Amino acid sequence: MASSSIIPSGGGSYTTWAAWETAKDGVGGQQEAELSGTGDAGPCTMDDWVNVTSANYPIMESAKASRSASVGRAGAYSNGVDTEAQVFLINVPYTRVEGIQVYANDDQGGSTGVTTNIVKVTADNVRVECNMVVANNSITGAAIYYLVSN
Numbered sequence: 434m435a436s437s438s439i440i441p442s443g444g445g446s447y448t449t450w451a452a453w454e455t456a457k458d459g460v461g462g463q464q465e466a467e468l469s470g471t472g473d474a475g476p477c478t479m480d481d482w483v484n485v486t487s488a489n490y491p492i493m494e495s496a497k498a499s500r501s502a503s504v505g506r507a508g509a510y511s512n513g514v515d516t517e518a519q520v521f522l523i524n525v526p527y528t529r530v531e532g533i534q535v536y537a538n539d540d541q542g543g544s545t546g547v548t549t550n551i552v553k554v555t556a557d558n559v560r561v562e563c564n565m566v567v568a569n570n571s572i573t574g575a576a577i578y579y580l581v582s583n
Contacts, residue, residue, distance in 0.1 A: 435460075435462070435463065435464050435465070436464075436465045436466075436467065437453055437456075437464070437465070437466045437467070438466070438469065439453055439466050439467065439468045439469075439474050439509075440468075440469055440470035441470060441471065441472030441473055441474045441475075441509055442470045442471045442472045443470075444470070445469070445470065446466075448472075448474070449474050449475040449477075450466070450468075450474050450475060450476070450477030450493065450521075451475055451476065451477050451478075453466045453477075454477050454478070454479055457482065457491070458480075458481040458482065459481060459482075459483060460482075460483070461482045461483035461484040461485055461489075462483075462484050462485070462489050463488075463489045463490065464491045464492070465491070465492040465494070466491075466492070466493050466494070467494055467495065467496050468493075468494065468495045468496065468509045468511075468533060469495065469496040469508075469509055470509050471508055471509055472509060472510075473509075473510060473511065473512045473536075474509055474510070474511050475511060475512065476511060476512075476519070476520045476521065477493070477511070477520075477521055477522075478521075478522040478524065479491065479493075479521070479522065479523045479524055479525045479528055480522075480524040480525060482525045485525055485526055485527055485528075486527065487527055489527075490525075490526070490527035490528060490529065491525060491527075491528045491529070492528075492529045492531070493521075493528070493529065493531070493533065494529070494530070494531040494532050494533065495508075495509065495531070495532040495533050495534065497532065508534065509534070510534040510535065510536045511533060511534070511535050511536070512535075512536045519551065519552060519553040520535050520551050520552065521535075521552045522552075522553045522555070523552060523553070523554045523555065523556055523559050523561075524555050524556050525556055525559075526556040526557045526559065527556075527557075527558045527559065527560075528556065528559045528560075529559075529560045529561075529562075530552060530559075530561045530562075530564060531561075531563055532564060532565075533565075534564070534565045535551050535564060535565065535566050551564075551566055552564075
């Protein structure tokens with residue numbers, strides 16, 4: 434398995450999920466990215482992967498040792514932006530999204546009544562588990578954070 438580190442504050446293989454995903458487009462196979470450190474790793478759209486099977490798939494996860502310690506932006510997290518409908522869009526079958534802290538709020542220059550899909554899944558056999566949503570919602574109107582799958 435090829436493993437990469439995502440450390441938003443620097444010092445890892447990549448600083449964002451999107452940079453990792455772009456580098457692995459067309460490479461496919463078993464690829465693992467582990468989020469650690471501090472800061473925002475940003476949103477990500479998973480697509481254009483090849484040779485993905487039930488035994489050979491991408492894994493996006495936080496470092497297991499820091500999962501309970503990185504709450505409320507104390508550690509690494511992923512933050513959505515107003516211009517995107519979701520923080521993660523998963524178009525690759527068998528992808529695993531595990532233990533990631535997602536910060537969902539209006540401090541990205543939010544607008545009234547924003548709806549944010551934390552993870553939108555359009556592929557089959559995707560597993561999303563043990564993730565944490567930290568919400569600080571002070572916008573006027575309804576803000577809804579949820580998982581959307583096909």
